[in-house]
Amino acid sequence: MKLVYIQSLSRSGSTFLQKVLAAQAGMVSLGEVERVLKNASLKREDPYDDARRAVGNKHTHDKSPCSCGALRNECSFWKPLLEEVSGRSMPDCYAGLMRHFEEQYPGQVLVDSSKLALGYKKNYVAPGLVSASDVRVILLIRDYRAWCHSMQKRKKIRYATGTYPPGYHSYLMDAYRWLWNNQRGVQQLKTSGIAHCIVSHERLVFDFESEMKRILTFLGRDPESLSLSSVPVMHELFGSHSLKIENAESYRIAPSYDPSWLSDNSGTCYGPILYPVARFNHYVHEKLTRAA
Ligand SMILES: [Zn+2]
Numbered sequence: 001m002k003l004v005y006i007q008s009l010s011r012s013g014s015t016f017l018q019k020v021l022a023a024q025a026g027m028v029s030l031g032e033v034e035r036v037l038k039n040a041s042l043k044r045e046d047p048y049d050d051a052r053r054a055v056g057n058k059h060t061h062d063k064s065p066c067s068c069g070a071l072r073n074e075c076s077f078w079k080p081l082l083e084e085v086s087g088r089s090m091p092d093c094y095a096g097l098m099r100h101f102e103e104q105y106p107g108q109v110l111v112d113s114s115k116l117a118l119g120y121k122k123n124y125v126a127p128g129l130v131s132a133s134d135v136r137v138i139l140l141i142r143d144y145r146a147w148c149h150s151m152q153k154r155k156k157i158r159y160a161t162g163t164y165p166p167g168y169h170s171y172l173m174d175a176y177r178w179l180w181n182n183q184r185g186v187q188q189l190k191t192s193g194i195a196h197c198i199v200s201h202e203r204l205v206f207d208f209e210s211e212m213k214r215i216l217t218f219l220g221r222d223p224e225s226l227s228l229s230s231v232p233v234m235h236e237l238f239g240s241h242s243l244k245i246e247n248a249e250s251y252r253i254a255p256s257y258d259p260s261w262l263s264d265n266s267g268t269c270y271g272p273i274l275y276p277v278a279r280f281n282h283y284v285h286e287k288l289t290r291a292a
Contacts, residue, residue: 001220003130005120006113007189008140009181011150013201015239017140018113020212020253022232024221028101029111030077031067031236034119037093040082046238051160067236077104077235091127098129105233113236117185120194136219137194139185141289142201144281148174149261171266172273179277186288200289205255228253 022029049060066075081100085093124130189196197218204211213223
């Protein structure tokens with residue numbers, strides 16, 4: 001195994017999952033690789049930073065450091081690579097990435113949490129950088145009520161990108177977007193021939209250790225080897241401030257959950273219109289994400 005690819009909708013808990021994986025021996029997380037390389041390839045600033053500024057949000061990514069603690073333009077992993085691949089085509093960027101990763105972390109497993117559907121195929125398998133048998137995909141799904149609530153909170157920033165028609169981010173549309181994307185994700189993985197595992201964000205948080213053992217088993221590792229006190233090896237340029245490690249000596253990974261959706265009644269207004277969404281949500285949490 002050379003690559004673990006985390007696929008999910010944004011705001012589904014992928015940051016936390018990649019952090020736990022990056023704390024396991026021999027695994028290094030590089031965060032949202034496709035986003036970093038695309039910006040480098042096009043020699044542009046992240047488009048979301050412009051949107052953030054437009055709504056007066058000061059937490060732009062260009063000012064926050066890499067999760068390794070270094071300033072983003074001084075990170076020991078990304079700085080030399082981004083200098084090398086800036087302005088090159090995406091396949092060149094990925095080829096450069098794999099070379100650079102092997103030099104910096106020989107023999108280790110790359111964790112890519114780009115999240116985008118089929119990203120493992122387009123960027124690694126199709127160009128022959130990683131063979132299909134060396135890829136493991138984790139599809140992470142969050143309860144739709146929690147996800148919609150989180151998306152509604154970010155509506156202003158999303159509209160500020162100027163790419164969406166009015167009404168596109170209503171609660172109802174978000175709920176169906178959750179359904180379509182996750183249903184398609186499950187379907188694509190089932191027919192991909194790639195080893196994959198579907199994980200519920202809620203189960204991961206509330207039944208943390210046994211879910212992690214299930215994931216480690218899927219990755220072909222000893223489930224008893226779960227490490228929660230090793231400092232994660234990760235270079236995530238788009239993470240929140242919570243990714244920064246303040247005290248490496250007493251470090252311990254602990255799951256946390258954002259319960260703010262519990263007091264959100266938006267979905268109730270739509271009643272039976274949301275039934276297909278609720279039904280798939282039930283199927284995900286009861287059938288797809290439980291150990292057999
Ligand atoms: Zn870094």
